[in-house]
Amino acid sequence: MRIKPNWPRRWRSLFILILGLGLLGLLIGPSYHWTQANVRSMTGRHDSRLSPIIMIPGSSATQNRFDALVTQLNKTDKRKHSLIKLTVKTDDQIQASGSLRPRDNEPIIVVGFQNNHDGYGNIKKQARWFSLAFKYLAKNYQFNNFKAIGHSNGGLIYTYFFEHYFDRDDISVKRIMTIGSPYNFSESNLSHKTQMLADFIKYRHNLPTQATVYSVAGTENYDSDGLVPARSVEAGKYVYQGQVKHYTEITVTGTKAQHSSLPQNEQIVTLIQTYMLDKQPKRKLAGVSATVN
Amino acid sequence: MGSNEQRLIHWLIPRLLRLRQTNFYQIVQHTLMLTFPFILIGSFSQIIQLTVLTKTGFIASIFHLASWVPYYQYLHYPFDNLTALTLNAVAVIAAFGAAKYHAHIHHRDEQLAGLTAALALLVIAYQYTDQVQLGIFDPTLIGTNGFTGALLIGGATGTCFKWLSRPVKRTQPATGGDILARTFGSLLPMLVVLVVALLIGLSWQWFVLVTSSHDVWLGLQKWAWASHSIGVTFLMALLTLVLEIMGFAGPYQQRLVANSPSMTANLNYALTHHSAYHVPYPYTADTLYHAFGTFGGTGMLLALVIAIFIGSNQHNRHVVARWGLVPTLFNSNGPILTGLPVLYNPIYLIPFVLAPLVNMGIAALAFAWDWLPPVVYPVPTGTPGPLIAFIGTNGNVVALLLGIADLALSVLIYWPFMRLSEQLSVAADQQSFKRQSVEGGVTHAD
Numbered sequence: 001m002r003i004k005p006n007w008p009r010r011w012r013s014l015f016i017l018i019l020g021l022g023l024l025g026l027l028i029g030p031s032y033h034w035t036q037a038n039v040r041s042m043t044g045r046h047d048s049r050l051s052p053i054i055m056i057p058g059s060s061a062t063q064n065r066f067d068a069l070v071t072q073l074n075k076t077d078k079r080k081h082s083l084i085k086l087t088v089k090t091d092d093q094i095q096a097s098g099s100l101r102p103r104d105n106e107p108i109i110v111v112g113f114q115n116n117h118d119g120y121g122n123i124k125k126q127a128r129w130f131s132l133a134f135k136y137l138a139k140n141y142q143f144n145n146f147k148a149i150g151h152s153n154g155g156l157i158y159t160y161f162f163e164h165y166f167d168r169d170d171i172s173v174k175r176i177m178t179i180g181s182p183y184n185f186s187e188s189n190l191s192h193k194t195q196m197l198a199d200f201i202k203y204r205h206n207l208p209t210q211a212t213v214y215s216v217a218g219t220e221n222y223d224s225d226g227l228v229p230a231r232s233v234e235a236g237k238y239v240y241q242g243q244v245k246h247y248t249e250i251t252v253t254g255t256k257a258q259h260s261s262l263p264q265n266e267q268i269v270t271l272i273q274t275y276m277l278d279k280q281p282k283r284k285l286a287g288v289s290a291t292v293n
Numbered sequence: 294m295g296s297n298e299q300r301l302i303h304w305l306i307p308r309l310l311r312l313r314q315t316n317f318y319q320i321v322q323h324t325l326m327l328t329f330p331f332i333l334i335g336s337f338s339q340i341i342q343l344t345v346l347t348k349t350g351f352i353a354s355i356f357h358l359a360s361w362v363p364y365y366q367y368l369h370y371p372f373d374n375l376t377a378l379t380l381n382a383v384a385v386i387a388a389f390g391a392a393k394y395h396a397h398i399h400h401r402d403e404q405l406a407g408l409t410a411a412l413a414l415l416v417i418a419y420q421y422t423d424q425v426q427l428g429i430f431d432p433t434l435i436g437t438n439g440f441t442g443a444l445l446i447g448g449a450t451g452t453c454f455k456w457l458s459r460p461v462k463r464t465q466p467a468t469g470g471d472i473l474a475r476t477f478g479s480l481l482p483m484l485v486v487l488v489v490a491l492l493i494g495l496s497w498q499w500f501v502l503v504t505s506s507h508d509v510w511l512g513l514q515k516w517a518w519a520s521h522s523i524g525v526t527f528l529m530a531l532l533t534l535v536l537e538i539m540g541f542a543g544p545y546q547q548r549l550v551a552n553s554p555s556m557t558a559n560l561n562y563a564l565t566h567h568s569a570y571h572v573p574y575p576y577t578a579d580t581l582y583h584a585f586g587t588f589g590g591t592g593m594l595l596a597l598v599i600a601i602f603i604g605s606n607q608h609n610r611h612v613v614a615r616w617g618l619v620p621t622l623f624n625s626n627g628p629i630l631t632g633l634p635v636l637y638n639p640i641y642l643i644p645f646v647l648a649p650l651v652n653m654g655i656a657a658l659a660f661a662w663d664w665l666p667p668v669v670y671p672v673p674t675g676t677p678g679p680l681i682a683f684i685g686t687n688g689n690v691v692a693l694l695l696g697i698a699d700l701a702l703s704v705l706i707y708w709p710f711m712r713l714s715e716q717l718s719v720a721a722d723q724q725s726f727k728r729q730s731v732e733g734g735v736t737h738a739d
Contacts, residue, residue: 006606013611017602020618024677030355031680032688038354039670039687046564169557 041142045170050143051278053081054109056130058152058180059122063087063112065151069263069272070108076273082107086136088129089114094136106278109137118153120185120196126157131165138171147276148176151263152228155181155215156196159239163203176244177214177276180228180262183236188229190238200239207239212246214275216268218257227259302713306720313721316398320451324390324444325634328383332437332627335380336620342372344623344675351623354673380627381432384439388414391447392454399451400460405479410450413490414443421498433542437627440636441540450486457482517544519553521574523581523657530582530653534646537591540636545582546591553579559669569666569686576657584668584685585656586649588678588700590626593648595678596703597641598629600711603704607715623675640714648703655699656682665691 057065063085155178217233218225344350346369392410418434533543555574589595613632668685679696
């Protein structure tokens with residue numbers, strides 16, 4: 001019971017099939033270009049040796065907050081880290097100043113916000129603005145890892161950013177340092193958790209597991225740096241400890257241990273130098289294959 | 294081939310006919326046809342949403358749409374909506390259809406039965422939560438993966454109507470009193486169905502909470518995607534294919550893990566060595582199943598579409614295949630699954646499982662013999678099947694040729710089953726036509 005094929009119908013179908021396969025054929029070229037460009041940019045990022053330090057200042061401070069710190073770092077380091085400053089406006093516009101010097105693999109980037117007010121609501125907003133700035137940086141500078149430093153609320157903004165926005169798999173954060181960051185705001189009693197601390201703990205599973213975290217506290221007396229209670233800084237352990245690779249608490253006392261002086265404190269500059277900056281490569285080894293261990 | 298095939302057909306036809314005449318088959322058939330247009334619309338909407346209006350989609354990526362189309366980031370909203378309420382709510386329609394046709398066969402109130410079943414499904418899928426959120430229904434129960442569950446609910450509702458309500462006379466026009474009597478007659482089964490649905494829904498929630506079976510399932514999916522043993526990869530692919538043709542979701546059905554550890558390790562290796570040869574895990578779900586086993590969605594249905602275009606004599610199939618071509622080109626298999634149908638169709642079980650596995654096997658051999666590097670680079674969502682390996686190997690020509698050869702081979706695998714299905718349905722139509730005329734005569738004699 002062979003049925004005679006209905007040729008006109010069959011030709012129509014074959015025509016549609018050829019059209020479809022032709023479309024597929026036309027897509028080969030663009031596909032090729034896309035994947036070549038994509039793999040090239042991935043390779044570029046993967047091979048990049050750029051590893052910036054990205055800093056966020058605390059509330060009421062601008063993108064110029066760390067100028068003194070950078071000068072001090074450059075002086076003791078005998079390296080000139082480029083300084084790039086970004087300001088995110090309330091309408092999501094990004095203003096940038098400064099540039100990356102050639103052959104500088106460790107620039108310092110400071111991200112400030114036009115709205116730099118205190119409060120959990122503002123921190124959430126600033127974290128979103130920071131995510132925009134980070135996207136801008138990732139697009140304009142090819143780096144596959146970075147170091148994060150946040151002073152005061154800057155550390156809180158970073159924490160919120162890592163828990164809610166940071167999901168790049170081609171960029172990793174190697175080390176995080178928060179300086180005098182009040183994880184429980186001005187509450188010194190740890191059994192009274194603020195909404196922000198509760199949220200930080202709730203979403204801690206999103207924190208980067210490969211990062212090493214330092215939380216630096218300053219104290220003028222035995223329980224405060226004059227503004228932030230030491231117990232509030234200490235509350236950071238409930239957020240980071242056990243979730244990130246290493247969590248280290250450091251307490252600095254003595255002169256310039258007041259909250260706002262912390263970024264200029266010599267002890268902290270030394271800490272940043274020791275823990276946050278990459279080790280200086282020995283220049284003479286460039287091009288020499290044998291290295292002395 | 295003649296005599297063997299004829300013998301097989303002669304052996305199969307009576308059995309198939311008997312199957313076709315069961316209420317069960319009738320109900321499933323009708324229900325599938327009822328959902329087909331919704332799935333078709335939903336599939337087109339989903340393709341536009343995923344490949345054109347998502348930044349990481351295929352068309353969007355290769356034509357860089359995000360950078361030059363105005364208001365690009367807002368364009369996907371209407372399509373999100375359309376997809377969510379057609380393709381991702383199609384089980385509701387299936388429940389409606391199954392109950393309606395069940396009630397129809399037993400002369401019960403079909404509208405009320407259908408609507409009750411649809412509501413019962415929603416009651417079961419309702420997620421009890423104290424947080425205000427948008428998706429309040431369990432997506433796995435009301436989407437395409439809930440198809441079989443919906444058929445069961447529809448069937449149970451129809452049975453309930455059959456037991457608990459009286460037959461209705463289909464004498465038109467019905468008077469107001471008739472309608473009222475019918476409504477009250479259906480009240481008992483409606484209540485029973487809804488109360489039972491509530492209880493099932495609540496106990497399901499409790500069960501999921503207590504056993505965290507959802508997490509176990511997610512864990513299995515993650516494990517399956519992350520696995521890099523060749524045996525597990527083939528076994529999970531087999532499981533996925535068998536479950537999919539039976540209307541369930543298998544472990545490889547969704548790409549849950551954007552970046553499984555094995556995939557990241559492969560990519561890092563390839564980026565470091567500037568070559569994708571000899572990556573640490575060449576035999577994973579990404580390199581084998583996704584790249585070589587999903588042309589036209591699960592089951593290589595693009596091959597079946599092409600086989601129909603070339604060899605079918607049935608008008609209906611051509612129409613379904615034409616409408617289904619664009620979705621299958623972008624790996625959406627819904628229209629072909631329900632339109633032909635392939636779903637619950639024992640004839641297509643063998644090629645549905647065989648074609649992807651054979652292609653995966655060839656790909657595994659090709660990797661082992663270094664014909665082409667494993668597929669390790671990112672591939673945009675909705676990339677047409679034969680191009681996945683090409684893109685994922687950074688434009689390797691052998692990968693493209695292998696993709697085309699795989700497609701041709703799959704057409705050959707589907708070919709005899711497509712013919713068999715066609716001859717069976719022709720023969721079955723003829724016989725049932727004969728039988729109907731005989732039965733028709735008997736009824737008249739009554």
